[in-house]
Every structure is written in structure tokens, then in C-alpha cells.
Amino acid sequence: MKIDHLGIAVRSIGDALSFYKDALGLELSSSETVEDQGAHVAMLPVGESRIELLEPVSEETVIARFIAKRGEGLHHVCYEVDDMEAALARIASRGGRVLEGYPRLGAEGNRVAFVHPSTAHGVLIELVQKAGNRKEKI
């Protein structure tokens, strides 16, 4: 496993980018709108990992509700796994609750799943299995 990225909820990617680029010296590698998550997403590599800035597309999205409740800040930690089924079985056996409807296909053809923060010591966990690292069919 490694940390694939850290997701950070922001009100405006434009505002956040000027800080992350100018103050921290990171570079923008890609940006897209992920309808599934209701968010504009910007990726900034940091070594082998990345920072993922998430800006809500509307007030009715998960990210917008997160910001309304807790303000901007760390939203989730994403771990890359080799075997999604094995990882989820292990998490479930230790009381972790996988969000309904997961795992499913996410950005770039990768499989993703989320573990509810109330069962993971307060932090939403995302798991990703890369499209190129997949033995079984979906």
C-alpha cells in the first residue's frame, strides 16, 4: 500500500491553487469535473503521492455539505491497494463500514471504495485499485 492522494475540500480551486502553487511550489498535473462526486478536481503531485483539491459543483453535493459543516480542510486519505476484495474484507472484519454502492469504477478506470469515517477514527478513507493492477473483471 501507499498513499495515493490526500483529498482536501476547498470552496474555490482557483483560490486554493494560487496558494498551493505559489506558496508551496506544487504544480497542477490535471483537472477535471467528476460528476460521480459532484466536484471539480485538481491534482498536484507531491513525490509519489498527490494532493487532490475538491471544489463542490453545487450546494447539494457531499463536498459542499462537508464544507458547510466543518469548513475547508482534509476530506479523505486515499490508499492504493493491490487487491480491493482482500482489503475490504479485512476492513469489514475489523468493524469498518464500506459506503453503499462501492467498490465501483471511478476516474481513469480505477476501482474505488470509501470507508465511513465513523468507523475509521474520524477520517474518510478512500481505497483505489489502479486499472492496470486488476486481475478480476468488474
Ligand code: ZN
Ligand atoms: Zn480522492
